[in-house]
Structure formats: C-alpha cells, structure tokens
Amino acid sequence: CMGKLTTFSGQSKYQIIVESIEISGEGALLKLFEKRKNKFLKLGYFENNQKQDLPFLPRSIAIITSRSGAVIQDMINRIVDRFPLKIYIFSVSVQGINSSYEVSNTIKKVNKLKFDKILPKIDIIIIARGGGSVEDLWGFNEENVIIATFESKIPVISAIGHETDITLIDYVADLRAPTPSAAIELCLPVANELKSKIFELNSRKYVAYQNYLENLKNLLTTMKLSRPKDLLNHKIQSYDFILMNLSYLMTKKIKDTENVLHI
Numbered sequence: 001c002m003g004k005l006t007t008f009s010g011q012s013k014y015q016i017i018v019e020s021i022e023i024s025g026e027g028a029l030l031k032l033f034e035k036r037k038n039k040f041l042k043l044g045y046f047e048n049n050q051k052q053d054l055p056f057l058p059r060s061i062a063i064i065t066s067r068s069g070a071v072i073q074d075m076i077n078r079i080v081d082r083f084p085l086k087i088y089i090f091s092v093s094v095q096g097i098n099s100s101y102e103v104s105n106t107i108k109k110v111n112k113l114k115f116d117k118i119l120p121k122i123d124i125i126i127i128a129r130g131g132g133s134v135e136d137l138w139g140f141n142e143e144n145v146i147i148a149t150f151e152s153k154i155p156v157i158s159a160i161g162h163e164t165d166i167t168l169i170d171y172v173a174d175l176r177a178p179t180p181s182a183a184i185e186l187c188l189p190v191a192n193e194l195k196s197k198i199f200e201l202n203s204r205k206y207v208a209y210q211n212y213l214e215n216l217k218n219l220l221t222t223m224k225l226s227r228p229k230d231l232l233n234h235k236i237q238s239y240d241f242i243l244m245n246l247s248y249l250m251t252k253k254i255k256d257t258e259n260v261l262h263i
Contacts, residue, residue, distance in 0.1 A: 029134050033141055036168060045150050046171040052155040054175060054187055058123035060086040061187070062110045062154075064103060065128040067091035071180050075128065078184040083191045088119060094129035099139030103127065104148035111153055124187050125152065127169065128159040128180035140167035149173055159183035 003018040040046060065072050067089060079087060090110065092102035107127075113119040129137075139145065140160050149156050149172045158173035159180040170176040177183035
C-alpha cells in the first residue's frame with residue numbers, strides 16, 4: 001500500500017490514508033507474468049507458424065537440465081526403454097538468480113555446436129526440470145530465455161514442472177510436454193513397435209508385388225495375341241487413315257492459300 005501516514009496527537013496510534021495498492025509476493029510475479037506474456041504475444045513469438053516441426057527420428061538429443069536430481073535419470077531410463085540413441089546433457093541451474101542466464105546461454109551454445117559442425121547430429125533440444133513454486137520456476141519466464149528459445153534453429157521442447165505448471169517458455173517452445181518423461185515420448189518412437197511396423201509394411205509390399213505379377217499374368221493370357229498379324233493390321237489401318245486425313249488437310253490448306261493470293 002502507498003499513501004500518507006498520520007499520527008493521533010497524544011496517542012501512540014498511526015493511520016495511513018491509502019492512495020494506491022499493488023499485489024506483492026507471488027501476486028506481483030503473476031502480474032509480471034501476464035505483462036510479459038502480452039508483450040511477446042504482440043511480438044508474434046507464440047504464433048504457430050513460427051514453430052518448427054520435430055524430426056520423426058532424431059539422430060541425437062540435447063537435454064538442458066540439472067545434472068542432479070531424479071529428472072535426468074527418469075529421462076535417460078525412458079530413452080533406453082523406447083529408442084536408445086546418443087544424448088548430450090548440458091547441466092544448468094534450473095532455479096535461482098543465475099538460472100535464466102545459464103539456460104539462455106546454453107540454448108545458444110547448443111545451436112552453435114550444431115551449426116559449427118562440432119555436434120551436427122543434434123536435432124532436438126529438451127529443456128527440463130521438475131515441479132516447483134512460481135518462484136522456483138521463474139527463470140523460465142525471463143525474457144532472455146524466451147528470446148533464446150524463439151531464435152533457436154533447433155526445435156525446442158519445453159518440459160518444465162508438472163502438467164499444471166505453466167511458464168512462458170511453454171508458449172514459445174516448438175512443443176510443450178506436460179512432464180520431462182513425456183518429452184521423450186513425444187520425440188522418440190518405440191523401437192520394437194517401429195520394427196514391427198517395418199516388417200508389416202515389407203510383408204504388405206511383398207503380397208502386393210505378388211498380386212501385381214499374378215494380375216499381369218492373367219492379363220497376358222486374356223489378350224488375343226494368338227494372331228499378332230491382326231493386331232498389326234489394325235495399326236496399319238489407323239496409320240492409313242491418319243495419312244489420308246493429313247493429305248486432305250494439306251490440300252485444303254493449299255487451296256485456301258491460293259484463293260487468298262488471287263485476291
């Protein structure tokens with residue numbers, strides 16, 4: 001509250017005449033959240049046409065998170081279960097005063113490593129951390145994180161907190177995952193299911209090819225090729241008809257031209 005403080009003469013009492021009221025603590029952060037959200041919304045950072053598609057099968061994944069804690073281990077276990085591939089872990093602070101700087105700088109670093117051909121096979125970035133309070137997750141609402149995510153040439157998946165936790169990086173990321181483990185499910189197929197699908201498609205391809213050969217055999221047997229001379233005579237008749245028609249058209253064209261010249 002902001003206002004004028006007055007005292008009662010002869011008494012140890014004070015009163016304040018309130019001139020303005022502002023939300024403090026968590027309420028102040030939520031107010032700032034909405035202000036920043038509207039700012040970047042107007043700048044077009046959250047538009048769907050700005051978002052990149054994820055590759056169907058990434059060659060490798062960069063995970064930006066804290067190296068300590070259960071989050072990274074859960075993600076590794078999910079990768080091993082679904083589709084084992086190479087991952088690069090970039091450890092950062094996921095809360096506190098340095099969090100936003102470390103996260104934004106690491107996003108830029110991973111992009112540089114890819115496009116400088118040092119780690120060219122990184123096809124997806126996942127930014128992850130577990131749940132927490134508004135204050136704990138605040139680093140992912142900072143402007144430098146939002147801008148770095150938007151400018152990333154590598155698709156970014158936001159996997160911050162639980163499903164009910166919303167941060168501004170969720171809006172600007174190319175895809176939002178409800179949990180860190182769900183991020184792995186969204187970007188990696190199950191290897192065994194993929195193998196089964198490939199086997200099924202190969203089987204269908206073989207059956208289709210056999211059916212095609214069978215239909216071709218039936219077509220050849222039904223065609224009247226026992227008298228090839230008849231087929232040839234039909235083509236000769238067509239040729240003669242075309243030749244006669246061409247001769248007529250040429251003669252007519254010549255006569256029309258002669259008439260024009262006589263004029």
